[in-house]
Amino acid sequence: RKHRAVSPPIDNRCQDSPIKPYTGIPESCEVIVRAGLLHVGAVYRRGESEPRFSADASELARTPLALRQAVERERNRPLTREESEDFLAVQAKLRTVLPADFSPQLDRALAAPLLTASRPGGPRVSSAAARSLSTGTVKRPAQPERGTTPPTDTQNAARQHRPDNGPDQRRGRGK
Numbered sequence: 817r818k819h820r821a822v823s824p825p826i827d828n829r830c831q832d833s834p835i836k837p838y839t840g841i842p843e844s845c846e847v848i849v850r851a852g853l854l855h856v857g858a859v860y861r862r863g864e865s866e867p868r869f870s871a872d873a874s875e876l877a878r879t880p881l882a883l884r885q886a887v888e889r890e891r892n893r894p895l896t897r898e899e900s901e902d903f904l905a906v907q908a909k910l911r912t913v914l915p916a917d918f919s920p921q922l923d924r925a926l927a928a929p930l931l932t933a934s935r936p937g938g939p940r941v942s943s944a945a946a947r948s949l950s951t952g953t954v955k956r957p958a959q960p961e962r963g964t965t966p967p968t969d970t971q972n973a974a975r976q977h978r979p980d981n982g983p984d985q986r987r988g989r990g991k
Contacts, residue, residue: 841887842884842887842888843884845857845883845884845887846880846881846883846884849876849877849880849881849882849883849884850880852873852877854873854876855872855873856870856871856872856873857869857870857871857876857882857883858870858871859883859886859887859890861890868886868890869882869883869886869889869890871883
């Protein structure tokens with residue numbers, strides 16, 4: 817008897833509710849840390865080679881919400897002017913290459929403020945707002961629970977969170 821391979825049905829939950837993968841990442845960080853399933857957790861800013869947050873398993877065991885909070889902190893930081901311009905350029909390119917079915921997601925109510933806010937002299941746009949446009953939703957992700965604060969000794973604090981004036985945003989990224 818020959819067996820025929822059958823593909824599993826396609827899961828469209830992410831397309832139907834694009835907020836689920838967005839909120840799922842910080843939630844997954846918390847679950848993974850609490851279950852002790854990683855040796856090191858780190859959060860990087862796009863285009864940088866140094867992490868904005870890094871902690872080993874013992875540090876995360878003491879502060880289980882630290883990784884989740886680092887992800888959310890990075891998501892909610894304001895975009896620089898250059899990042900805003902790059903975001904808008906990507907949105908414009910998507911409009912030319914994606915099927916028409918995706919246009920409504922790009923045209924959501926949040927698009928108008930983002931498209932005007934990044935013009936010279938306009939206000940800075942948070943990365944969370946930019947991502948909510950690109951995922952096609954205006955729903956804001958859930959805020960993390962307040963937990964214990966990360967260690968305050970200078971060696972760990974410097975390694976765990978680097979201020980926003982880090983290396984060039986574009987380093988390591990080709991155009």
